[in-house]
Amino acid sequence: MALKIRLARGGAKKRPFYRIVVADARSPRDGRFIEKVGTYNPLLPTDHADRVILNTEAIQKWLAVGAQPTDRLVRVFADKGLIAAPARAEQTKKSQPKAKAQQRAKEEAERAAAAAEAESAAE
Numbered sequence: 772m773a774l775k776i777r778l779a780r781g782g783a784k785k786r787p788f789y790r791i792v793v794a795d796a797r798s799p800r801d802g803r804f805i806e807k808v809g810t811y812n813p814l815l816p817t818d819h820a821d822r823v824i825l826n827t828e829a830i831q832k833w834l835a836v837g838a839q840p841t842d843r844l845v846r847v848f849a850d851k852g853l854i855a856a857p858a859r860a861e862q863t864k865k866s867q868p869k870a871k872a873q874q875r876a877k878e879e880a881e882r883a884a885a886a887a888e889a890e891s892a893a894e
Contacts, residue, residue: 773797774838776830778811779804788812791825791844793833808833823847853856
């Protein structure tokens with residue numbers, strides 16, 4: 772049986788509240804789970820003590836058994852020091868400016884360097 776540590780959504784419409792649960796990977800998101808190991812309230816400020824509440828002993832037990840946390844929970848567990856922080860990938864090519872914008876930025880930098888060089892030569 773493949774185990775996942777994942778978020779199960781609760782709360783009202785547009786007011787999310789999540790339970791952190793250990794569940795079979797085949798069960799639905801808000802369906803049957805094995806054990807509740809914490810809560811996550813994204814509406815609270817990031818420094819609030821009740822934003823993330825974890826049962827660390829239970830989480831470490833399930834991680835030792837082989838349960839796989841979801842990507843969001845890997846970040847939460849890394850912040851709490853339960854697992855090693857994942858390596859962050861560099862920004863993708865998609866987020867960079869297009870070719871013409873890169874060319875304009877390069878030309879502008881060259882002009883600024885030439886102007887600074889001319890100014891220092893004039894002094």
